[in-house]
Amino acid sequence: MTSLGIGLIGTGYMGKCHALAWNAVAAVFGDVDRPRLAVLAETSQELAERKARELGFARATGDWRTLVTDPDVDVVSITTPNAFHPEMAIAALEAGKHVWCEKPMATKLVDAERMLAAARASGKVAALGYNYIQNPIMRLIRRLLDEGEIGEVNHVRLEMDEDFMADPGELFYWKSAASSGHGALDDFGVHALSLIWVLFGGVRRVCGHMAKPYADRPVKDGGRRAVETYDIATTLIELNNGASGIIALNRSAWGRKGRIFVQLFGSKGTIVYDQERMNEVQLYTADGAKDRQGFRTILTSPHHRPYDKFIPAPGHGLGFNDLKIVECRELIRRIDGEAAHLITFEDGIRIERVVDAIARSAHSGVWVDVPVSEDR
Template sequence: MSDTIGVGLIGTGYMGKCHALAWTSVKAVFGDGPRPRLRHLAEASTDLAERRAGEFGFERASGDWRQLIDDPQVDVVSITTPNAFHAEMAVAALEAGKHVWCEKPMAVHLADAERMEAAARRSGRVAILGYNYIQSPMVRQIEELIGQGAIGTVNHVRIEMDEDFMADPEAQFYWKSEASSGYGALDDFAVHPLSLIRVLIGELTRVFAQQAKPYDSRPTQGGGRRAVETFDIANVLFEVGDVSGILAVNRSAWGRKGRIALQIFGSAGSILYDQERMNELQIYRASGAAAGQGFTTVLAGPLHKPYDRFIPAPGHGLGFNDLKIIECHELLRAIRGEPARVIDFSAGLGIERIVHAMARSHRDERWVRP
């Protein structure tokens, strides 16, 4: 492999900036692998593309993402556009021989996700999805604890994901309330908890779901109101073999900012974790004298890899963007043919099938197997 890799970025919103920061920082943090070269940035207009390219440090800018795909200096493409555009862009990039780092969810329609996965297999290129929460040093530690049998045999899981960016009933209508973006909380939110369940517990085997709209309409920019077409709340019963579970997601939960609250119960203890306090976990071991039993808090530190690549001292804490840098490094490992902790398009398609099974369960009011 060359000592550099050419990067293309499509989309420069919140997640686009996260990707740009990750590409800029990954070499400095980890030291190994090729040095990313920020070759080409594409946006909806040339003016916006040029402005963002100047801010992010990209060499070229285009108002047409196809020009980026055709650029021979681009080896890997970051796709951070709204959900409806993922499939067309990812397939085009793979067919052009590029590696792909696409934000979740994979696609709005299952058939599009299947096309993306097939394109990745045909191309032989690396294609992964932006499931950065699995990269957390504390999530890695939870996986290790479960593997060591620290809480015995896992028998029940509860996981919640809540934010309040859609909690205000008078917040203006935008694309996340359009049916073209997907189901709503299920594919916008639930996919993140599903990635954690996949890594820590395994594949869901059966689901029973219910979705809800807290608000039927939202104000539009023109002064009227528009019917909300997606569900901001979803509740799911699920099974992973013999393990039972509960999943609850809410995009309109006042006071919750970035909550992914995970509780894992086993025959010999429990583990608790919350993304709002991402640098700690709690573990309860049902051993020893009962009077001395209780939850122990573990703070993230250099012993919890790859925390040590960022900070040499415990208790200082990593952040969301640091998880993206770790994810970027795992992508580069995969491109080099090394073992990597990623959700590739094959695994991502499995998550998409579960989401669509949940939607069918809500529609048909019954248990569904993905």
């Protein structure tokens, strides 16, 4: 176990989440040295210094390039807008740093491939921020599948909905610009694909469709600008195991705040999970007397590790930031050479190839095969 020097680039929504995780991981798990919060980078020196004071970092800089080469930094957390991920991650890896980069890897597959090549060349750990897979409930679902609790899975449905883009009067900002990627598909749909990856091992082929609920949006100084990304995406999928599936994504869905709705249908039962009720799962098994069959609710408890590291009592529940602390601990495991429950760049490129295939399918209107990934 090593006391790691941490560099953080970006202090928005996910930047603060990373900072909280680095601050808390030693206290929560008790089996790692407390990381050293070495350097924080922001878009200006003034902002960086203010955020460094708030989040507990020793030094601040308005130039991220000085952070990635700083000798006190062992791990670089990258939490900037999507388009900046490739340049920053590659620079950090080439400087001999481990990387913890928020999803998606990149806005273009070619850039994600370059990131993977840099990770392989560096020999350093390069991980992606897919914290939903860290939920103890997700680990339980995987165990239920492995134990055959619902038999052979033949159909999966994943819906991911939020309403932060639902208001047609909301100002145009970077998530509506083509430079940010495809839209709902890679902005947050990759989370749904990360769940498919850890539960089933990937997707064989896809048939996608993307839509724009609003053609343009107002801009701050007056006038309107055409929306360049797609806030809605729907995809038919065929899993590697032959099962069929549907992924439905909408970031303009009024009333939905952080919904990932998962339904897994098998030959002996069904599993249902809703991220907005992230501490419970519904399980139906077709056994026993017919008049007593029905879904039962399983609440998280200390029996569902690592819930026990946070709370000693069942039913109290974990939150979004707690999952990031779990992910941080898994990252440290990987850096220490241990097995870890983590999506690395090696895994993430498979998700990026599915995203690319869905986008190509949406534009061509036909089924598209997902390229077979190279072995490690």
